[in-house]
Amino acid sequence: xxALDVSQTVLKAESQGLNFFYGQAQALHGLSxxxxxxxxxxLIGPSGCGKTTYLRxxxxxxxxxxGNRYEGEVILYPDRVNIVGPEVDPIEVxxxxxxxxxxxxxxxxxxxxxxxxxxxxxxxxxxxxxxxxVERALQEAALWGEVKDRLQASAMNLSGGQQQRLCIxxxxxxxxxxxxxxxxxxxxxxxATSRIEELVTExxxxxxxxxxxxxxxxxxxxxxxxxxxxEGRLVEFNRxxxxxxxxxxxxxxxxxxxxxx
Amino acid sequence: MRLKNGIAKYIKSTALQRRIxxxxxxxxxxxxxxxxxxxxxxLVLFALVGQLAADGAGRLSWQFLTSFPSRFPAQAGxxxxxxxxxxxxxxxALAAVPLGIGAAIYLEEYAAKSxxxxxxEINIANLAGVPSIVYGLMALGLLVYELHLGQSFLTAxxxxxxxxxxxxxxxxxxxxxxxxxxVREAAYALGATKWQTVRDHVLPYSMGGILTGMILALSRxxxxxxxxITVGALxxxxxxxxxxxxxxxxxxxFEWLFDPFTVMPIQMFNWVSRPQEEFHVxxxxxxxxxxxxxxxxxxxxxxxxxxxxxxIHW
Numbered sequence: 001x002x003a004l005d006v007s008q009t010v011l012k013a014e015s016q017g018l019n020f021f022y023g024q025a026q027a028l029h030g031l032s033x034x035x036x037x038x039x040x041x042x043l044i045g046p047s048g049c050g051k052t053t054y055l056r057x058x059x060x061x062x063x064x065x066x067g068n069r070y071e072g073e074v075i076l077y078p079d080r081v082n083i084v085g086p087e088v089d090p091i092e093v094x095x096x097x098x099x100x101x102x103x104x105x106x107x108x109x110x111x112x113x114x115x116x117x118x119x120x121x122x123x124x125x126x127x128x129x130x131x132x133x134v135e136r137a138l139q140e141a142a143l144w145g146e147v148k149d150r151l152q153a154s155a156m157n158l159s160g161g162q163q164q165r166l167c168i169x170x171x172x173x174x175x176x177x178x179x180x181x182x183x184x185x186x187x188x189x190x191x192a193t194s195r196i197e198e199l200v201t202e203x204x205x206x207x208x209x210x211x212x213x214x215x216x217x218x219x220x221x222x223x224x225x226x227x228x229x230x231e232g233r234l235v236e237f238n239r240x241x242x243x244x245x246x247x248x249x250x251x252x253x254x255x256x257x258x259x260x261x
Numbered sequence: 262m263r264l265k266n267g268i269a270k271y272i273k274s275t276a277l278q279r280r281i282x283x284x285x286x287x288x289x290x291x292x293x294x295x296x297x298x299x300x301x302x303x304l305v306l307f308a309l310v311g312q313l314a315a316d317g318a319g320r321l322s323w324q325f326l327t328s329f330p331s332r333f334p335a336q337a338g339x340x341x342x343x344x345x346x347x348x349x350x351x352x353x354a355l356a357a358v359p360l361g362i363g364a365a366i367y368l369e370e371y372a373a374k375s376x377x378x379x380x381x382e383i384n385i386a387n388l389a390g391v392p393s394i395v396y397g398l399m400a401l402g403l404l405v406y407e408l409h410l411g412q413s414f415l416t417a418x419x420x421x422x423x424x425x426x427x428x429x430x431x432x433x434x435x436x437x438x439x440x441x442x443x444v445r446e447a448a449y450a451l452g453a454t455k456w457q458t459v460r461d462h463v464l465p466y467s468m469g470g471i472l473t474g475m476i477l478a479l480s481r482x483x484x485x486x487x488x489x490i491t492v493g494a495l496x497x498x499x500x501x502x503x504x505x506x507x508x509x510x511x512x513x514x515f516e517w518l519f520d521p522f523t524v525m526p527i528q529m530f531n532w533v534s535r536p537q538e539e540f541h542v543x544x545x546x547x548x549x550x551x552x553x554x555x556x557x558x559x560x561x562x563x564x565x566x567x568x569x570x571x572x573i574h575w
Contacts, residue, residue, distance in 0.1 A: 061449070091454055105443040105444055118452065121451065121452060
């Protein structure tokens with residue numbers, strides 16, 4: 001099922017010559033990379049190589065902090081809008097692209113309010129509509145069964161793995177076109193990790209996914225395409241099987257075989 | 262194997278035991294020292310309160326709370342003083358709290374970091390340390406002489422409002438900063454605007470800290486004397502201010518804002534400066550009431566903090 005025929009894949013987003021600067025320091029150097037719809041794209045590479053920095057360009061998270069600057073383009077399809085263009089409102093970008101963070105970060109509110117929040121800020125206030133969205137999102141995040149009887153309980157009482165699935169439900173509630181995962185399992189135990197991985201595989205039926213991971217087995221298990229980054233540059237982008245069995249660049253081979261990183 | 266034996270030998274060695282004993286001794290020394298210092302502080306506090314209670318407790322009565330000041334110590338009371346304190350605090354809170362929270366939100370969430378905001382930040386910290394009498398002089402010049410607000414509740418409340426404004430700003434900023442950036446990012450990542458993030462997350466999660474700061478600032482203001490004397494507090498008022506309500510529409514009245522005022526510390530100051538011993542007893546009794554007011558405010562701060570802490574834990 002992983003072997004999607006290339007002819008069927010549709011571009012969801014594409015970065016073209018993307019440079020990114022933290023103040024004077026250039027963190028990304030001319031990154032060009034496609035993200036295919038209904039596929040999982042994994043970003044791998046040693047710490048500090050710019051995976052997370054790159055991921056956070058997709059929803060303009062860098063705009064929250066002063067002194068950051070983008071150059072180049074990240075095109076979102078089908079409407080071909082350049083999401084890092086200065087004329088594009090970051091809020092509009094974030095309304096279309098969801099994100100799940102490294103550490104589970106639920107709001108200290110009820111489970112229900114966590115999931116409903118995205119719709120609330122979009123002006124949805126009808127109880128029936130919100131109920132429907134909350135149930136759907138929790139179902140999609142495979143959390144509904146565990147929390148349906150305590151939707152009003154605080155999200156902070158959930159376990160780490162449940163909190164992370166709640167954060168996924170929260171992101172799914174607004175039906176994003178593209179979902180970003182920033183090392184979503186690095187704070188979780190192996191059981192919770194495998195549940196999240198299953199979830200990612202299921203979710204790609206509906207939405208394009210970009211996932212940053214430190215764990216090469218994880219990249220191999222969940223992704224269709226893998227990009228290997230090193231020192232802010234793209235070293236190799238390929239289908240995941242190819243990347244892990246027969247990489248075309250020596251540096252990639254050294255990394256995926258654990259010779260460094 | 263040799264290494265293992267070596268470690269075992271080392272652990273049994275008396276040299277190591279001696280070293281541990283020395284460190285534990287130092288530990289105990291600091292524990293005792295802390296206890297001693299705390300004891301001294303508490304003793305001084307109890308002595309002060311005890312003295313006040315010994316002098317004034319006998320004078321506490323319903324009559325004392327419900328009487329106007331008088332030339333005769335036995336008939337004198339603190340009715341105008343405690344009502345004045347409540348009303349001045351009301352004006353102070355209404356002036357300083359919204360302004361202070363607004364300024365703190367702006368500085369923390371909206372203001373771009375520039376030399377101008379740096380200067381503003383440094384000066385807010387400086388303002389919190391300015392002696393209160395200086396605020397009194399400024400208020401006299403600005404509120405009484407320039408704006409002609411009179412020697413009134415409004416002037417008194419605004420004066421104390423200016424005095425605690427920097428404290429309110431600093432407390433609010435501290436509370437806002439305690440909200441983890443990850444929660445803010447979560448809201449922004451869902452497409453929230455800055456204001457939605459502040460309204461739905463930053464403010465509710467920091468409300469416990471903000472309210473605590475407000476109440477502590479107000480309990481500082483409740484004891485202020487010097488700036489109020491400067492703006493013209495009366496020490497002898499034998500009538501109550503206009504009531505803040507009225508019979509006909511719109512049922513609230515703001516006439517009291519322009520009435521002459523007095524407050525508890527002013528009343529105490531006045532009584533203490535009289536030669537008669539009986540008035541000094543009155544001052545001690547009023548001091549007890551003021552202390553109770555201030556303690557009640559601190560207790561409220563603790564309760565509020567505990568309630569908000571229980572609701573929100575990271």
